[in-house]
Amino acid sequence: xxxxxxxxxxxxxxxxxxxxxxxxxxxxxxxxxxxxxxxxxxxxxxxxxxxxxxxxxxxxxxxxxxxxxxxxxxxxxxxxxxxxxxxxxxxxxxxxxxxxxxxxxxxxxxxxxxxxxxxxxxxxxxxxxxxxxxxxxxxxxxxxxxxxxxxxxxxxxxxxxxxxxxxxxxxxxxxxxxxxxxxxxxxxxxxxxx
Numbered sequence: 801x802x803x804x805x806x807x808x809x810x811x812x813x814x815x816x817x818x819x820x821x822x823x824x825x826x827x828x829x830x831x832x833x834x835x836x837x838x839x840x841x842x843x844x845x846x847x848x849x850x851x852x853x854x855x856x857x858x859x860x861x862x863x864x865x866x867x868x869x870x871x872x873x874x875x876x877x878x879x880x881x882x883x884x885x886x887x888x889x890x891x892x893x894x895x896x897x898x899x900x901x902x903x904x905x906x907x908x909x910x911x912x913x914x915x916x917x918x919x920x921x922x923x924x925x926x927x928x929x930x931x932x933x934x935x936x937x938x939x940x941x942x943x944x945x946x947x948x949x950x951x952x953x954x955x956x957x958x959x960x961x962x963x964x965x966x967x968x969x970x971x972x973x974x975x976x977x978x979x980x981x982x983x984x985x986x987x988x989x990x991x992x993x994x
Contacts, residue, residue: 801902801905801929802904802907802912802913802916802917803902803903803904803906803907804865804904804906804907804908804909805906806905806910808904811904812860812882812884812904814904815882815904815976816822816839816860816861816882816963818860819862819882819900819902820861820880821879822880824868824871824877824878824879824880825870825871827858827866833900835875835876835877835878836876836877836878837875837876838876838900840978841876841898841899841955842876842877842878844897844898844899845878845897845899845900845901846864846868846878846879848892848895848897848899849901851866851879851891851892852886852890852891852892852901852903853884853891855891855892856885856887856890857885857886857890857892857903858883858884858885859881859883860881860882860883860884861879861881861882862876862878862879862880862881862882862901862987863878863881864879864898865877865878865881866878866879867879870906871877875882878899879900880900880902881901881978882897882901882902882904883901883902883904884903884904886903886904887905888905888916889891890903893905894920894921894943896922897993899964902940903918910935910938910939913939914939914942914943917943917945918943918944921943923944923946923968924945924946924947924968925945925946925947925948926943926945926947926949927948927949927950927952927953928940928948928949928950929950929951930951930988934952936951940980946968
């Protein structure tokens with residue numbers, strides 16, 4: 801996550817408050833967040849925290865199992881985790897963890913944010929939050945991502961193209977592109993006449 805330096809401290813404080821208030825528990829109980837999918841995913845998240853700490857990032861929320869006594873020690877529970885004091889070269893900024901881990905980096909400009917975002921081997925989704933619509937339109941043009949959400953989070957449309965750039969996927973899903981994956985196309989060329 802890239803946050804402009806003028807908003808960084810305030811944003812981190814509010815973000816940490818929000819994720820710390822999330823209830824981790826059984827999804828059918830009304831909890832905000834359930835467990836990870838597997839023991840392998842739990843180990844991957846724990847390793848990501850260990851690596852980020854070793855590389856110099858500062859842990860400001862989470863980092864392991866939630867402190868709730870109601871959760872079984874046998875589940876794949878992992879608390880929402882937040883890091884600051886990260887830099888673009890750190891593993892936590894460059895690798896997908898598929899877990900509730902957020903590194904937050906202060907940036908000086910839109911140019912820096914776009915450059916850092918595009919300097920990734922992944923490119924599925926990007927999220928832009930700004931009141932400066934000129935800057936948003938410029939970023940949308942320059943970002944190399946398959947999906948870009950502006951001033952909103954998830955909720956892709958079933959009729960829209962869904963695919964990433966670079967190592968985030970090939971082809972397309974959803975809408976007519978998704979249907980084409982299940983279609984065998986045949987082209988027939990005829991010559992009529994003498």
